[in-house]
Amino acid sequence: DAGITQSPRHKVTETGTPVTLRCHQTENHRYMYWYRQDPGHGLRLIHYSYGVKDTDKGEVSDGYSVSRSKTEDFLLTLESATSSQTSVYFCAISGQGGNQPQHFGDGTRLSIL
Amino acid sequence: GESVGLHLPTLSVQEGDNSIINCAYSNSASDYFIWYKQESGKGPQFIIDIRSNMDKRQGQRVTVLLNKTVKHLSLQIAATQPGDSAVYFCAETVLQGAQKLVFGQGTRLTINP
Numbered sequence: 001d002a003g004i005t006q007s008p009r010h011k012v013t014e015t016g017t018p019v020t021l022r023c024h025q026t027e028n029h030r031y032m033y034w035y036r037q038d039p040g041h042g043l044r045l046i047h048y049s050y051g052v053k054d055t056d057k058g059e060v061s062d063g064y065s066v067s068r069s070k071t072e073d074f075l076l077t078l079e080s081a082t083s084s085q086t087s088v089y090f091c092a093i094s095g096q097g098g099n100q101p102q103h104f105g106d107g108t109r110l111s112i113l
Numbered sequence: 114g115e116s117v118g119l120h121l122p123t124l125s126v127q128e129g130d131n132s133i134i135n136c137a138y139s140n141s142a143s144d145y146f147i148w149y150k151q152e153s154g155k156g157p158q159f160i161i162d163i164r165s166n167m168d169k170r171q172g173q174r175v176t177v178l179l180n181k182t183v184k185h186l187s188l189q190i191a192a193t194q195p196g197d198s199a200v201y202f203c204a205e206t207v208l209q210g211a212q213k214l215v216f217g218q219g220t221r222l223t224i225n226p
Contacts, residue, residue: 004156031211042202042216043157050211058213090156094212099164101147102212104156 003027004105006091012111019078021108023091025071032074033058033092033102034066036085043090049074081112125223132190134220136203141184143205145212148177148188150199151219157202160188164208190222198224 003026013019023032031050035043035058045058047066055066063085065077078085088109092102126132138146144165149157163170163177163186170177176189186203200221204214 033211033214035214040218042218043204043214044216045213048211048213056211059215092156099145099162099208101159101162102214103159104149106154106156 004091004093004103006089006105006108008108009106010109012113013081014113015082016080019081019110019112021076021089021091021110023074023076023105025074025093027093027095028071029093029095030071031094031102032068033094034064034074034076035090035092036060036087037090037107038087046076046089083112086110086112122218123221123223125225126193127225128195129192132193132197132222134188134190134201134222136186136188136217136220138184138186138203138205138217139215140205140207141181142207143215145206145208146177146179146186147204147214148175148186149202149204150197151202152199160201193222193224195224195226198222 005024007022033048034046037043044060046064049055049068067075088107090107091105094102147162148160150160151157161172161175161177163179174191178187200219202219203217206212206214
């Protein structure tokens with residue numbers, strides 16, 4: 001296992017409520033990533049972090065924000081959840097060397113009603 | 114095993130046969146490619162990677178081939194086993210610090226006894 005824990009693993013919430021997903025790593029890796037996975041779309045990058053307090057947008061960042069106050073934790077927040085954000089969310093990490101592959105957590109299944 | 118056309122979402126092979134999964138990538142500037150395996154309810158699991166300065170790389174029962182001329186990647190699995198049943202994704206990126214992976218749609222591999 002790559003030492004990645006995502007929480008919660010499952011969540012059901014209502015439209016308009018705020019939601020925060022947590023990714024915790026024990027590998028001390030520099031880079032952390034959030035992806036979403038929807039049927040027919042594979043995985044798409046939402047946001048990523050290249051260090052504490054250093055984050056940037058990915059392909060599908062609208063409606064999401066992130067924070068990284070410690071090396072080991074990367075939080076993904078949906079400020080006001082919408083039904084289009086129902087998805088499976090995956091966190092990934094990678095080390096300092098550019099050609100070290102990303103390793104993924106087991107995901108959070110989020111349903112927004 | 115059979116080779117599959119690009120973008121075909123499913124592949125069914127007999128146990129013990131070889132499997133070939135194909136992938137077309139989109140960015141001619143991509144210089145790092147990764148194959149992942151995803152089982153139901155789990156995150157993508159790293160299988161093998163290759164850099165653009167290589168045409169072929171072998172692992173245990175798996176081989177990745179890269180054809181930069183036509184922007185094509187393939188994953189060959191030798192002597193497929195029931196445990197190989199999963200969805201397989203290719204991913205590409207340009208190595209420049211953080212890896213902003215772009216994933217293919219995926220191919221579902223089913224092993225028949």
